[in-house]
Amino acid sequence: MTVRRDAGIYGYERALRRAGLEPIAGVDEAGRGACAGPLVAGAVILPPGRAGIVPGLADSKLLTEAARERVYAQVVRRALAWSVVVIDNEECDRLGMHVANLEALRRAVARLSTRPSYVLTDGFPVDGLGVPGLAVWKGDRVAACIAAASVVAKVTRDRLMVGLHDDWPAYDFRTHKGYITAEHEAALAAHGPSPVHRMRFVNVRRAAGLEPAPAPALAPATSVGQDQPVRGSDTVEEDA
Numbered sequence: 338m339t340v341r342r343d344a345g346i347y348g349y350e351r352a353l354r355r356a357g358l359e360p361i362a363g364v365d366e367a368g369r370g371a372c373a374g375p376l377v378a379g380a381v382i383l384p385p386g387r388a389g390i391v392p393g394l395a396d397s398k399l400l401t402e403a404a405r406e407r408v409y410a411q412v413v414r415r416a417l418a419w420s421v422v423v424i425d426n427e428e429c430d431r432l433g434m435h436v437a438n439l440e441a442l443r444r445a446v447a448r449l450s451t452r453p454s455y456v457l458t459d460g461f462p463v464d465g466l467g468v469p470g471l472a473v474w475k476g477d478r479v480a481a482c483i484a485a486a487s488v489v490a491k492v493t494r495d496r497l498m499v500g501l502h503d504d505w506p507a508y509d510f511r512t513h514k515g516y517i518t519a520e521h522e523a524a525l526a527a528h529g530p531s532p533v534h535r536m537r538f539v540n541v542r543r544a545a546g547l548e549p550a551p552a553p554a555l556a557p558a559t560s561v562g563q564d565q566p567v568r569g570s571d572t573v574e575e576d577a
Contacts, residue, residue, distance in 0.1 A: 346394065349473065349480040353455055354385060360417060362453035363482025364442045364463070367397070367490035369434055371515035372538040373508070373531065374498050376424045376434070378441035379489030380449055382417040383482050391415060394484050396477040397491035409492040412485045419485075420448035421493050426535045433537065439463055445486075459483050505531045 353361050364380040383389035391411045393404055400408060413419055422444040429437045442463045446456055456463075456470035457480050463470065476483040495514055502511035508524045508531055515521075515533075517540060525534075525544035534541045542548040 346479060346481045346484060347390070349457060349471075350383065350385070350389075350482060358455040358469075359385070360451055360453050361455050361457065361482055362418075362446060362449060363457045363459075363476070363480055363484070363486045364445050365459045365477055365483050365487040365490055366438055366441055367487065367494040368515065369438055371535075372517055372541050373426065373515035373521075373534045374501055374510065375426060375494065376429055376437055376441055377490045377494040377497070378422045378424075378438075378445040379419065379486040379493065380421075380442075380445035381412060381419045381482050381485040381489060382449060382451055382453055383412075383415065383485060384417050388415060389481070391481070391485060394481060394488070396475075396484055397487040398477070400488070402495070405488055405492050405495075408485075408488050412488055416485070418449045418451035419489055420445050420450075421489055422448065423493070423497065426533050429535055430537050434535075439465075442466075457483050459487070501533055505533065507531075 350361050353359070360382045362380050362382045364378060366376060366378045368374060368376045383391070391408060393400070393408050393411070395408075397405055422441050424437050424441050432440060442458065443465050446453065446466050453468055456466050456468055457476055458470055458472050459476035460472060460474060462472040473480050473483065477487040478484070498514040499511045501515075502509065507528050509520060513521050522540065525540065530536065530541045530545050536542060536545070536547075539548055543550060
């Protein structure tokens with residue numbers, strides 16, 4: 338199977354259908370890099386032809402919040418089947434983020450009301466799907482069904498994070514959706530982790546007093562005015 342570079346976002350599905358593989362599901366997740374809140378996976382099967390052309394469809398990260406909501410409504414209306422799976426922060430901590438991510442993607446495919454003949458995944462292969470599949474580099478930008486799944490996952494997770502903001506307003510989850518920002522770091526320092534923070538992340542463990550504060554690293558003094566402390570990333574998931 339060959340997909341032309343200029344085939345557009347629907348090129349993978351068209352090529353697979355020409356090879357006799359249908360229906361085709363796309364699957365993607367939202368929230369893997371966040372240090373608070375759930376991990377959410379979406380799976381979508383779009384119909385062939387004009388019915389499966391979703392106006393404005395693109396990688397969810399490239400769309401505004403309003404555009405994502407419009408595309409979400411179109412996806413769930415047009416899809417032959419779609420599903421969403423939520424894995425809470427406690428299960429993410431128990432499994433570890435990579436294992437939790439794979440499990441979420443498998444569950445999303447398993448919950449589709451229509452069994453796919455082929456599955457496209459974003460970036461890396463997922464075993465245990467029960468059907469053949471293909472990992473597509475930057476799949477949420479080049480394959481329509483993966484882009485649709487990314488929108489379903491992202492919109493669902495954002496709505497959940499807004500709900501968590503109502504429960505834990507001190508952390509402003511409705512703004513940063515659980516990803517680390519300067520304001521989120523400040524809230525962690527002031528209040529410690531909430532019950533929906535992921536304790537495998539080093540910055541959360543540090544806020545809970547379970548990890549020592551890092552020694553400040555200084556940038557090389559290459560020129561005048563370049564001697565400010567440089568702070569490294571502290572949101573890496575702990576493997577413990």
